[in-house]
Amino acid sequence: MTEPFRFQSVAIVGIGLIGASLALALRDCGFDGAIAVADRNADALQEAEALGLGTTYHGDAAAAVADADIVILSVPVGAMAAVGTAIGPALKAGAIVTDTGSVKGAVIDAMAATLPASARFVAGHPIAGSENSGPGAGFPSLFNHRWCIITPTPETDPEATEIVSGMWQAFGANIEMMEVTRHDLVLALTSHLPHLIAYNIVRTASDMEEVTEAEVIKFSAGGFRDFTRLAASDPTMWRDVFLHNREAVLEALGRFSEDLAMLQRAIRWGDGEQLFDTFTRTRAIRRSIVGAGQDTAAPNFGRPQEPRGGE
């Protein structure tokens, strides 16, 4: 075994931002075993090979996992069941399978339905990413100082949970153990709803025919640009998140819409006190997030103030 990893051979299925960052983080931490890379997208696979992310490259996930002690599934949540079906028969007995999906209930169900009993599945979710996609977007420190949530069930093998946790800790992540449905509710609020809102406001702005897209872009520094980052995230990944965490997302969204209707009414009726009260309460949360090291204290996220190009 290569310390600190308790496995000799890895397969990464899905070599996008997360899969590529995993491959780079493994090497960065001194892992010198085999890394079999699989992706059904030939372009992504070729890019991964050009970047030297793995030791072997496979269009067929089953071929990639045949020798793996641990298989990491970093594909969109909606593709998990098909991948499980494909790799199930090819897995070594006792192989660990883990994933990085943003929804955990649906993935656990998909794995239970498709993996053989001899496979040891551990559901995981690193709270890390960026608006960029594809193997070229990966970087080895992506998981450093970030949380990784593991959602073991009574069926999960404790040793496998330890081995997966140890891998994330080697990458600099901190582990949070969480119950499956709680994960899906907490993430619906802290991640899925924010992405949905961001996608929606960008759509609203681009559809508003009285205001040109050029104006929206030109004056986006007034606030709009903050939303466009999340709204540039991978469409397939996010489609799948919403389809597979439907109940929790609808619950969070229902509350958001109720609250928004109240602010709308306050604006219509000129209720300045209610607006002021709401806007005052929300300041404290920002301070807590910065205080907890989950965001920078620098104004404007510390973004560089670049000269306007192309004007």
Next chain:
Amino acid sequence: MTEPFRFQSVAIVGIGLIGASLALALRDCGFDGAIAVADRNADALQEAEALGLGTTYHGDAAAAVADADIVILSVPVGAMAAVGTAIGPALKAGAIVTDTGSVKGAVIDAMAATLPASARFVAGHPIAGSENSGPGAGFPSLFNHRWCIITPTPETDPEATEIVSGMWQAFGANIEMMEVTRHDLVLALTSHLPHLIAYNIVRTASDMEEVTEAEVIKFSAGGFRDFTRLAASDPTMWRDVFLHNREAVLEALGRFSEDLAMLQRAIRWGDGEQLFDTFTRTRAIRRSIVGAGQDTAAPNFGRPQEPRGGE
């Protein structure tokens, strides 16, 4: 006159983030005339004096403007009428008055109702700011490479418009001339609606009793933290924006809610195609904003990945 400025004496009424940045930018550009600073908040005034932002400091705006060639009003939009009433009788004949408010129609009406005919009012709006408030948050490069919108009316003195424009250009800003109601509509979409949505989602998250605030903070890197920056903006300023740009904000908000209802329905009925189409369209806008130099191309706004403190 101190080149490039065509005035010798300035009064800044309201010494928050914007007022303080103006004072610092004036000095940075070599302005060596008087800067009279006024604020009705004694703490802000004292802080401004400690920071050496002006030459004289006044709790009474009328006293501050008495010798000024140009008066810059950087107070919340809702305070403009009261300030106009207070300073009107004290203004020098021919004095230029300009402002930095995020709403232009309401401010123009307030000035028309309160300033004497001899004053020359020019309505302006720098598209720049940060989530921090108060005189200590100001910095001299705040307006550099940003847009400043001027909304002249048929009553606006052309020479005064030139002098005000020249000042913003000296600060590195680029001038956009815009019709008043168009400004208020474009900004409702690109700035006011984004702030309202950000405030609202942060409120929803802090109110959701099944999820603790500690969890929201801990896992905010999944997307939520992006919204907390705007939701930490000055509550008084934003209350006033919504109360004074009501019609345009309600129009933009109505469209946002309609679009969100459609996404909600797509999630409920499992319409992945509609979700995917929406999420694909929104990517292009981000690229355009980065291409136009209005945001950084660095992933995650280039924010530093700080270690988690206080856990």
